[in-house]
Amino acid sequence: MKKCAAILMALMTASAAILGGCSGAGNGSGQGGVQHVRLMVWAPSEDQSVDSGQWLQKSCEAFASQHPEYDIEFVYGVADEATAATQVAQDPEASADVFMYANDNITVLTNAKAAAKFGGIYKDEIEKTSSQAIVDSLKVDGYLYGVPFTTNTWYMFYDKSVFTEEDVKSLDAMLAKGVVSFPFTNSWYLPAFYIANGCTLFGDGTDESAGVDFAGEKAEVITDYLIDLMNNPNFVVDADGSGMAGLRDGSIKAIFTGSWDAGSIREILGDNMGVAALPTFNLNGEEKQMMAYAGSKAIGVNATSDNMLPAIQLAVYLGSADAQKLHYELRNVVPCNTELLAQPEIAADMLVAAQNDTFDRTSILQPFVAGMANCWTPVENMGKGIRNKTVTHENSAQQTQAMSDAMNSDGIS
Numbered sequence: 001m002k003k004c005a006a007i008l009m010a011l012m013t014a015s016a017a018i019l020g021g022c023s024g025a026g027n028g029s030g031q032g033g034v035q036h037v038r039l040m041v042w043a044p045s046e047d048q049s050v051d052s053g054q055w056l057q058k059s060c061e062a063f064a065s066q067h068p069e070y071d072i073e074f075v076y077g078v079a080d081e082a083t084a085a086t087q088v089a090q091d092p093e094a095s096a097d098v099f100m101y102a103n104d105n106i107t108v109l110t111n112a113k114a115a116a117k118f119g120g121i122y123k124d125e126i127e128k129t130s131s132q133a134i135v136d137s138l139k140v141d142g143y144l145y146g147v148p149f150t151t152n153t154w155y156m157f158y159d160k161s162v163f164t165e166e167d168v169k170s171l172d173a174m175l176a177k178g179v180v181s182f183p184f185t186n187s188w189y190l191p192a193f194y195i196a197n198g199c200t201l202f203g204d205g206t207d208e209s210a211g212v213d214f215a216g217e218k219a220e221v222i223t224d225y226l227i228d229l230m231n232n233p234n235f236v237v238d239a240d241g242s243g244m245a246g247l248r249d250g251s252i253k254a255i256f257t258g259s260w261d262a263g264s265i266r267e268i269l270g271d272n273m274g275v276a277a278l279p280t281f282n283l284n285g286e287e288k289q290m291m292a293y294a295g296s297k298a299i300g301v302n303a304t305s306d307n308m309l310p311a312i313q314l315a316v317y318l319g320s321a322d323a324q325k326l327h328y329e330l331r332n333v334v335p336c337n338t339e340l341l342a343q344p345e346i347a348a349d350m351l352v353a354a355q356n357d358t359f360d361r362t363s364i365l366q367p368f369v370a371g372m373a374n375c376w377t378p379v380e381n382m383g384k385g386i387r388n389k390t391v392t393h394e395n396s397a398q399q400t401q402a403m404s405d406a407m408n409s410d411g412i413s
Contacts, residue, residue, distance in 0.1 A: 036071045037310050042079040042087075042096040046331060053330035055323075063317040070310055081297050088302060089114045097305040098315050102152060103137045103295040104368045110140045116301040116308065118144045122316050129321065129337050137296040137365055146298030147319030149327065150259075151336050151359040153294035154189065157265045158254035159247075160274040168254075168274065171281040171290070175234045178253035181243035182235065184226075185387060187379035188293055189256060192278065194222045195364060196288040201375065205367040212375060215404035223396040225283055226386050237387055244268075259334050262351050275354040278362040294363035296336065371408075378406035 043056045056076060064072045077096055079087055085105035088095040089112035101109070109115035118126060123144050127135055130148050138146045158168055162178045174180050183189040191199070191214075198218045203210035213219075229235050236246070238255055246252025247268050255265075256278075266273050278290040299315040301308070317323060324335040328346070334355045340346055341356065366372075382403045385391035391399045 040096040042099040181238040185383040195291040208369040212407040277357040293366035
């Protein structure tokens with residue numbers, strides 16, 4: 001196997017030297033057989049700015065220093081994880097060799113045949129240092145299409161001067177003591193209640209033919225619960241930044257969001273900032289566990305790259321323990337590398353613990369089948385209907401069935 005891998009690597013290197021660089025750049029061998037390589041790399045602006053510590057540039061320079069066989073010309077471009085996959089899929093040959101993307105966009109890449117598969121020693125390295133759930137979040141039809149660098153989910157931030165660690169295990173206990181804000185009209189968050197009571201999306205999340213089951217009594221009782229929740233004076237809707245504003249002025253004591261808001265929340269609450277995985281809620285006498293959507297963010301490689309070997313190697317490095325640690329230190333990006341998570345100082349970070357506890361225990365893998373695109377608007381409309389009181393106890397069964405039907409429709413039939 002090692003001999004085959006070595007032969008393959010040699011052939012890929014030779015091919016890259018012959019074919020030229022991505023985006024029209026040429027490659028060649030310089031003095032001493034050093035290969036000139038031009039690599040275009042896309043990442044969010046925050047990963048490149050001086051104020052944020054230039055994680056991308058520092059990581060790429062570290063990679064170059066470890067690979068003296070390459071004379072690398074890095075070309076940096078800005079593309080965030082939410083939009084990069086679409087850009088690459090639309091025009092792979094004009095796009096970056098290496099880019100960062102959110103895993104829920106993976107089928108956009110695979111349908112366009114725009115993402116390279118990771119195999120051999122590189123796949124082995126990724127699987128060795130990542131949990132099975134994270135690896136699965138980047139697989140389509142058994143093939144691995146990226147290097148994970150963080151989990152992607154949401155959880156709870158709270159004021160420790162108001163709630164104890166025991167309080168935050170139960171939403172009901174929290175509502176008895178202080179004001180809790182929740183993104184009720186955001187369809188990435190609201191399904192947490194329905195999934196808690198057995199509602200499903202595409203079977204295990206990968207079977208599109210199974211459809212969405214947000215109907216029947218199991219869903220109707222959740223709609224009724226949410227109507228009552230909306231009427232609780234200690235529950236408020238978080239929309240357009242109102243939750244963060246409430247934390248700042250002291251009117252709100254807990255919000256649900258992710259690591260991207262951790263810095264701002266720490267500035268507001270200081271030592272009183274608490275972080276926890278999702279709580280349970282009491283449904284007709286039974287405790288139900290809220291369940292978030294979860295996924296990952298990854299480093300992908302353009303399938304049309306003329307520098308495939310160094311691009312794959314760079315992607316693996318950008319998702320490595322060293323690069324993830326730097327990402328964590330500079331931008332508070334929560335690592336997912338299992339070696340890093342075992343380090344005492346990182347394991348002791350409550351943000352890391354909450355995010356990974358949520359990913360492992362209080363979440364489901366967000367489906368990335370095509371039908372998922374039909375699920376966002378109906379759930380958003382349900383949240384808005386409850387908030388606006390057009391969804392009531394009298395029509396909740398009908399409205400819940402209508403939501404489920406719409407989630408199973410493409411909007412045409």
